[in-house]
Amino acid sequence: xxxxxxxxxxxxxxxxQLPALGLVxxxxxxxxxxxxxxxxxxxxxxxxxxxxxxxxxxxxxDFDGNVVEGSLRPSSxxxxxxxxxxxWPEISGIVHTHSTYATSWAQAQLDIPIxxxxxxxxxxxxxxxxxxxxxxxxxxxxxxxTGHQILSHFSQHNLDYREVEMVLVGNHxxxxxxxxxxxxxxxxxxxxxxxxxALLTRQINPAAPRLKDALIRKHFxxxxxxxxxxxx
Amino acid sequence: xxxxxxxxxxxxxxxxQLPALGLVxxxxxxxxxxxxxxxxxxxxxxxxxxxxxxxxxxxxxDFDGNVVEGSLRPSSxxxxxxxxxxxWPEISGIVHTHSTYATSWAQAQLDIPIxxxxxxxxxxxxxxxxxxxxxxxxxxxxxxxTGHQILSHFSQHNLDYREVEMVLVGNHxxxxxxxxxxxxxxxxxxxxxxxxxALLTRQINPAAPRLKDALIRKHFxxxxxxxxxxxx
Amino acid sequence: xxxxxxxxxxxxxxxxQLPALGLVxxxxxxxxxxxxxxxxxxxxxxxxxxxxxxxxxxxxxDFDGNVVEGSLRPSSxxxxxxxxxxxWPEISGIVHTHSTYATSWAQAQLDIPIxxxxxxxxxxxxxxxxxxxxxxxxxxxxxxxTGHQILSHFSQHNLDYREVEMVLVGNHxxxxxxxxxxxxxxxxxxxxxxxxxALLTRQINPAAPRLKDALIRKHFxxxxxxxxxxxx
Amino acid sequence: xxxxxxxxxxxxxxxxQLPALGLVxxxxxxxxxxxxxxxxxxxxxxxxxxxxxxxxxxxxxDFDGNVVEGSLRPSSxxxxxxxxxxxWPEISGIVHTHSTYATSWAQAQLDIPIxxxxxxxxxxxxxxxxxxxxxxxxxxxxxxxTGHQILSHFSQHNLDYREVEMVLVGNHxxxxxxxxxxxxxxxxxxxxxxxxxALLTRQINPAAPRLKDALIRKHFxxxxxxxxxxxx
Numbered sequence: 004x005x006x007x008x009x010x011x012x013x014x015x016x017x018x019x020q021l022p023a024l025g026l027v028x029x030x031x032x033x034x035x036x037x038x039x040x041x042x043x044x045x046x047x048x049x050x051x052x053x054x055x056x057x058x059x060x061x062x063x064x065d066f067d068g069n070v071v072e073g074s075l076r077p078s079s080x081x082x083x084x085x086x087x088x089x090x091w092p093e094i095s096g097i098v099h100t101h102s103t104y105a106t107s108w109a110q111a112q113l114d115i116p117i118x119x120x121x122x123x124x125x126x127x128x129x130x131x132x133x134x135x136x137x138x139x140x141x142x143x144x145x146x147x148x149t150g151h152q153i154l155s156h157f158s159q160h161n162l163d164y165r166e167v168e169m170v171l172v173g174n175h176x177x178x179x180x181x182x183x184x185x186x187x188x189x190x191x192x193x194x195x196x197x198x199x200x201a202l203l204t205r206q207i208n209p210a211a212p213r214l215k216d217a218l219i220r221k222h223f224x225x226x227x228x229x230x231x232x233x234x235x
Numbered sequence: 236x237x238x239x240x241x242x243x244x245x246x247x248x249x250x251x252q253l254p255a256l257g258l259v260x261x262x263x264x265x266x267x268x269x270x271x272x273x274x275x276x277x278x279x280x281x282x283x284x285x286x287x288x289x290x291x292x293x294x295x296x297d298f299d300g301n302v303v304e305g306s307l308r309p310s311s312x313x314x315x316x317x318x319x320x321x322x323w324p325e326i327s328g329i330v331h332t333h334s335t336y337a338t339s340w341a342q343a344q345l346d347i348p349i350x351x352x353x354x355x356x357x358x359x360x361x362x363x364x365x366x367x368x369x370x371x372x373x374x375x376x377x378x379x380x381t382g383h384q385i386l387s388h389f390s391q392h393n394l395d396y397r398e399v400e401m402v403l404v405g406n407h408x409x410x411x412x413x414x415x416x417x418x419x420x421x422x423x424x425x426x427x428x429x430x431x432x433a434l435l436t437r438q439i440n441p442a443a444p445r446l447k448d449a450l451i452r453k454h455f456x457x458x459x460x461x462x463x464x465x466x467x
Numbered sequence: 468x469x470x471x472x473x474x475x476x477x478x479x480x481x482x483x484q485l486p487a488l489g490l491v492x493x494x495x496x497x498x499x500x501x502x503x504x505x506x507x508x509x510x511x512x513x514x515x516x517x518x519x520x521x522x523x524x525x526x527x528x529d530f531d532g533n534v535v536e537g538s539l540r541p542s543s544x545x546x547x548x549x550x551x552x553x554x555w556p557e558i559s560g561i562v563h564t565h566s567t568y569a570t571s572w573a574q575a576q577l578d579i580p581i582x583x584x585x586x587x588x589x590x591x592x593x594x595x596x597x598x599x600x601x602x603x604x605x606x607x608x609x610x611x612x613t614g615h616q617i618l619s620h621f622s623q624h625n626l627d628y629r630e631v632e633m634v635l636v637g638n639h640x641x642x643x644x645x646x647x648x649x650x651x652x653x654x655x656x657x658x659x660x661x662x663x664x665a666l667l668t669r670q671i672n673p674a675a676p677r678l679k680d681a682l683i684r685k686h687f688x689x690x691x692x693x694x695x696x697x698x699x
Numbered sequence: 700x701x702x703x704x705x706x707x708x709x710x711x712x713x714x715x716q717l718p719a720l721g722l723v724x725x726x727x728x729x730x731x732x733x734x735x736x737x738x739x740x741x742x743x744x745x746x747x748x749x750x751x752x753x754x755x756x757x758x759x760x761d762f763d764g765n766v767v768e769g770s771l772r773p774s775s776x777x778x779x780x781x782x783x784x785x786x787w788p789e790i791s792g793i794v795h796t797h798s799t800y801a802t803s804w805a806q807a808q809l810d811i812p813i814x815x816x817x818x819x820x821x822x823x824x825x826x827x828x829x830x831x832x833x834x835x836x837x838x839x840x841x842x843x844x845t846g847h848q849i850l851s852h853f854s855q856h857n858l859d860y861r862e863v864e865m866v867l868v869g870n871h872x873x874x875x876x877x878x879x880x881x882x883x884x885x886x887x888x889x890x891x892x893x894x895x896x897a898l899l900t901r902q903i904n905p906a907a908p909r910l911k912d913a914l915i916r917k918h919f920x921x922x923x924x925x926x927x928x929x930x931x
Contacts, residue, residue, distance in 0.1 A: 028428050029421065031353065050466030079457060079465045101353045107432045110351040111440035119806040120871045121727065121797045141449040145457070174446050175352045189725065196724050200803045202439055207898055208807035214870050217837040225775060225841070233775045234746030260660050261653065263585065282698030311689060311697045333585045339664045342583040343672035373681040377689070406678050407584045434671055492892050493885065495817065514930030543921060543929045565817045571896045574815040575904035605913040609921070638910050639816045666903055 007045065007072055010036050011061035013096075014045035017184035021100060022053045024192045032100040033078040035064075036184035037088045039095060042066040044088060048075035068147070079146065086150025087180065091164045096184030098191045101176045104198035105191075108132065109171035115197060117214045118204045122197045123222035124233075130194065131162060132171040153178065169194045239277065239304055242268050243293035245328075246277035249416035253332060254285045256424045264332040265310040267296075268416035269320045271327060274298040276320060280307035300379070311378065318382025319412065323396045328416030330423045333408045336430035337423075340364065341403035347429060349446045350436045354429045355454035356465075362426065363394060364403040385410065401426045471509065471536060474500050475525035477560075478509035481648035485564060486517045488656045496564035497542040499528075500648035501552050503559060506530040508552060512539035532611070543610065550614025551644065555628045560648030562655045565640045568662035569655075572596065573635035579661060581678045582668045586661045587686035588697075594658065595626060596635040617642065633658045703741065703768055706732050707757035709792075710741035713880035717796060718749045720888045728796035729774040731760075732880035733784050735791060738762040740784060744771035764843070775842065782846025783876065787860045792880030794887045797872045800894035801887075804828065805867035811893060813910045814900045818893045819918035820929075826890065827858060828867040849874065865890045 013036035021027040021034065030050050037044035045061040062073035066089040068082045078084075084097045100106075108115050108130075115130040117123060122130075133156035140148035153170050156162075168190050169179040179190035204211050226233045245268035253259040253266065262282050269276035277293040294305035298321040300314045310316075316329045332338075340347050340362075347362035349355060354362075365388035372380035385402050388394075400422045401411040411422035436443050458465040477500035485491040485498065494514050501508035509525040526537035530553040532546045542548075548561045564570075572579050572594075579594035581587060586594075597620035604612035617634050620626075632654050633643040643654035668675050690697045709732035717723040717730065726746050733740035741757040758769035762785040764778045774780075780793045796802075804811050804826075811826035813819060818826075829852035836844035849866050852858075864886045865875040875886035900907050922929040 028424060048467065049464075076464070076467055101428075103428070103432060104435065106351060106353060107435035108439055110432060110436040111443045113440055118870070119802060121802060135447055135450060138447070138449040141447075141453050145453055174350070174450055192724060196797075196799070200799055200806060202435065203800065203803035203898065204806040206438070206902070207804055208809055211807045215831060215834070215837075217834040218831065218870055221837050221841055232745075232772070235744065235772055260656060280699065281696075308696070308699055333660075335660070335664060336667065338583060338585060339667035340671055342664060342668040343675045345672055367679055367682065370679070370681040373679075373685050377685055406582070406682055434667065438670070492888060512931065513928075540928070540931055565892075567892070567896055568899065570815060570817060571899035572903055574896060574900040575907045577904055599911060599914065602911070602913040605911075605917050609917055638814070638914055666899065670902070 007043070007063050010038055010043070010045035010063065011058050013184045014047065014061045015056065015058040017096065017098070017188045018047050018056060019053065020185075020188045021098070021191075024188070026100045026102045026191055026195060027053070028101070032098070032102075033080055034098045034184050034188060035078075035081075035084045035096065037095045037097075039088070039092055042089070043071055044084060046077050046081055046084060048073070049078050051075070080149075082144065082146035083150040083153075083178070086147055087153065087178075090150075090154055091180070093165055093182070094180045094187075095182055096187035097178065097180045098184075098187040099176065099178050100191055102191065102195040102198075104202065105171060105177040105194050107202075108198050109173060109176050112173040115171070115201045117219065118201055118211060119214060120218060120222045121193075121200065123214055123219045124226050125190070125193050125197075125223075126167050126169070127219050127223045128162065128167060130169055130171065130197070131156060131160060131167065132173055135173040135175075149175075239275070239295050242270055242275070242277035242295065243290050245416045246279065246293045247288065247290040249328065249330070249420045250279050250288060251285065252417075252420045253330070253423075256420070258332045258334040258423055258427060259285070260333070264330070264334075265312055266330045266416050266420060267310075267313075267316045267328065269327045269329075271320070271324055274321070275303055276316060278309050278313055278316060280305070281310050283307070312381075314376065314378035315382040315385075315410070318379055319385065319410075322382075322386055323412070325397055325414070326412045326419075327414055328419035329410065329412045330416075330419040331408065331410050332423055334423065334427040336434065337403060337409040337426050339434070340430050341405060341408050344405040347403070347433045349451065350433055350443060351446060352450060352454045353425075353432065355446055355451045356458050357422070357425050357429075357455075358399050358401070359451050359455045360394065360399060362401055362403065362429065363388060363392060363399065364405055367405040367407075381407075471507070471527050474502055474507070474509035474527065475522050477648045478511065478525045479520065479522040481560065481562070481652045482511050482520060483517065484649075484652045485562070485655075488652070490564045490566045490655055490659060491517070492565070496562070496566075497544055498562045498648050498652060499542075499545075499548045499560065501559045501561075503552070503556055506553070507535055508548060510541050510545055510548060512537070513542050515539070544613075546608065546610035547614040547617075547642070550611055551617065551642075554614075554618055555644070557629055557646070558644045558651075559646055560651035561642065561644045562648075562651040563640065563642050564655055566655065566659040568666065569635060569641040569658050571666070572662050573637060573640050576637040579635070579665045581683065582665055582675060583678060584682060584686045585657075585664065587678055587683045588690050589654070589657050589661075589687075590631050590633070591683050591687045592626065592631060594633055594635065594661065595620060595624060595631065596637055599637040599639075613639075703739070703759050706734055706739070706741035706759065707754050709880045710743065710757045711752070711754040713792065713794070713884045714743050714752060715749065716881075716884045717794070717887075720884070722796045722798045722887055722891060723749070724797070728794070728798075729776055730794045730880050730884060731774075731780045731792065733791045733793075735784070735788055738785070739767055740780060742773050742777055742780060744769070745774050747771070776845075778840065778842035779846040779849075779874070782843055783849065783874075786846075786850055787876070789861055789878070790876045790883075791878055792883035793874065793876045794880075794883040795872065795874050796887055798887065798891040798894075800898065801867060801873040801890050803898075804894050805869060805872050808869040811867070811897045813915065814897055814907060815910060816914060816918045817896065819910055819915045820922050821886070821889050821893075821919075822863050822865070823915050823919045824858065824863060826865055826867065826893070827852060827856060827863065828869055831869040831871075845871075
């Protein structure tokens with residue numbers, strides 16, 4: 004059995020990055036950190052203000068969404084995290100925010116077009132927006148179904164969760180993920196920045212073209228390809 | 236007779252949250268904290284800069300708008316607060332700001348459409364914009380009439396002040412309220428965030444649809460319904 | 468002869484408010500504080516970064532624009548200040564900034580329409596935009612002529628500088644003034660806020676109407692009329 | 700042989716200005732400081748977060764792009780810096796950022812029109828946007844070719860790099876330069892401010908005219924001409 008303390012520490016530190024990066028108002032966000040081998044994750048408790056949050060408050064939950072350890076109720080979005088972790092074995096961190104620009108694209112129910120290299124440094128496709136859920140899904144096990152809505156959108160559009168580490172849920176808000184909780188938070192900040200610049204780009208030039216394919220490939224590969232030369 | 240000190244403390248602390256949350260420039264805002272049993276409230280003195288404000292400066296006013304205790308003149312909007320408290324027995328806090336995005340919607344004289352779950356987490360309808368007042372109301376007892384303009388707009392549109400805790404006054408600016416001064420401040424920050432995202436949503440997609448009914452009900456009920464499961 | 472030290476102190480403190488209020492980038496702004504009896508003013512030296520500025524650096528200049536005391540060169544906009552002080556005997560402070568939203572309206576060469584009470588609390592008319600100067604004025608004594616461009620625009624449009632304490636100079640940027648340097652800085656911050664909200668109002672509702680006359684009179688008079696009841 | 704320590708210090712201090720001025724998110728930017736006589740420059744190492752960056756981490760590179768001293772890998776944009784230094788003998792500092800507004804104009808693939816004196820204080824022409832590179836250039840020695848794309852755009856449009864110290868690379872982001880790393884950072888902040896105001900100007904008035912020639916000449920000359928009178 005792995006040490007929950009390490010997961011709680013990762014989840015706590017990643018959660019505290021959200022207000023520092025300007026990605027949340029009050030309690031409108033949550034981060035989890037998972038152990039894929041033991042199929043558990045640590046997640047923020049529901050509705051606790053960031054300035055009162057303590058590492059010990061993190062709740063340990065299994066991949067079926069059951070609380071394993073912790074006295075507080077976990078985030079109301081816990082089941083969405085559980086569904087994504089159980090279907091996507093290579094991620095160990097998930098973030099949900101209502102960050103201003105990404106949420107506005109989600110409310111607009113549009114993919115964020117790839118307009119520049121800032122976007123291409125992180126993913127080679129538009130940032131997908133899953134459609135709002137059907138009434139049955141909403142009235143059923145809502146947060147569980149939110150996870151499945153994301154999964155089926157990725158499946159229908161042949162998107163690989165290891166390459167596209169972010170999604171907008173139509174009418175709702177973004178989710179991001181990654182190999183660690185820290186990476187998932189990084190992706191949320193990148194998404195917010197790309198979402199703002201995509202709106203501004205359209206406002207400056209409504210006919211702005213998408214990025215050309217050669218640039219998409221080049222920028223992604225210099226950061227992520229087998230011959231990447233970004234970073235140390 | 237209740238201790239005024241506690242009301243002053245609540246009003247002072249809530250007032251100091253306005254600049255911390257970026258909701259006011261200079262003195263353009265005020266918060267009050269009420270005791271519905273004794274029909275009095277503590278409110279910010281008029282025109283005093285936040286960085287010079289002291290708890291002892293809060294003015295105690297009754298529900299007819301008369302000063303009960305305090306050496307400074309109360310906020311120029313005091314009579315609006317008095318009217319709302321005397322007609323709405325379940326609120327104990329009111330906030331008035333000229334926050335940028337909410338005020339711009341008020342100047343545009345339009346309701347803020349419900350576009351997403353951030354909005355639905357707090358109320359199930361569009362955020363109402365009361366029309367500008369008639370010339371007689373303006374030239375009469377202006378701040379008193381502002382309160383009545385809000386009351387009659389809620390009455391005409393069958394809005395329940397316990398469910399819709401915010402309003403825009405056309406050409407003017409927002410008022411929010413709640414069970415406490417702290418909750419009313421929270422609502423002001425939520426309103427500003429929702430107001431900004433609604434504008435951005437329209438800019439991204441002028442044809443963006445309103446939130447579907449099932450999602451409106453679901454999000455509001457998970458935070459506020461009898462089976463709510465948000466928070467501790 | 469009045470003590471220059473007091474003028475320097477006022478000018479210094481008011482200048483330091485500009486970066487604190489987010490109204491300037493680098494050295495793009497200046498404030499002066501005048502003594503109308505002795506016909507001199509203290510002004511920021513040209514091109515000195517705010518974080519290196521000292522009270523002793525303020526330059527004393529007379530109303531003809533000649534340096535009276537100080538080892539540094541005064542702001543390049545000094546002659547504009549001198550012209551306004553010498554023609555408008557009731558002002559003792561002037562501010563020039565390139566603040567983002569006010570400057571954008573100046574570049575757009577449009578008056579800022581009065582859309583709401585935030586605006587009406589401070590002035591009853593649109594915020595005037597003087598047209599760009601003629602080529603002769605520009606190629607002549609440029610900063611001196613900038614002052615005259617403002618004076619003649621106020622004269623042609625029957626504007627009273629004691630009621631309208633701000634102007635946009637077309638293609639350039641705003642100037643504000645008041646009974647003190649501190650009040651002039653206050654007006655610059657109000658202008659920037661009103662300028663931003665006017666743009667947002669138009670974006671939300673391109674057909675947004677101007678504020679009705681009764682509200683314009685009411686809000687201005689409660690702050691500035693003989694029976695004003697705002698402040699202490 | 701010149702002391703590398705001084706170059707590293709200049710590069711380090713200039714790099715640390717980028718987050719302080721709000722011009723970068725995470726590691727999305729880099730500054731170099733060059734010695735034109737010895738044909739070397741100090742540049743930020745690739746992918747190192749600003750809050751962990753130390754002066755000793757700066758990498759010394761020659762004008763052919765070869766590392767001369769340093770244990771870390773230099774910025775992935777190093778070759779672009781090398782090309783510009785080797786062709787433009789009067790610059791000793793270069794900055795690359797993905798700042799929000801400048802990058803949005805680059806993504807829109809449009810020059811930034813000269814709308815006001817804030818712009819004219821720094822350059823007399825529109826801010827040029829070089830077109831996206833050809834597929835061959837992208838698939839070849841990409842960062843090297845980025846430098847040549849800038850050089851050839853300046854050459855084709857008869858732009859003088861000593862007068863126009865900034866460029867947008869279409870679909871990518873801005874580069875700025877100057878006589879020192881500090882001046883190049885200053886230019887990046889000016890560019891971001893001018894880029895934001897140009898968009899706002901168009902939003903306020905889609906028919907806003909460019910700045911008239913007499914004002915362009917006047918403002919540039921009062922800061923940069925032989926009879927300049929701005930600064931000390």
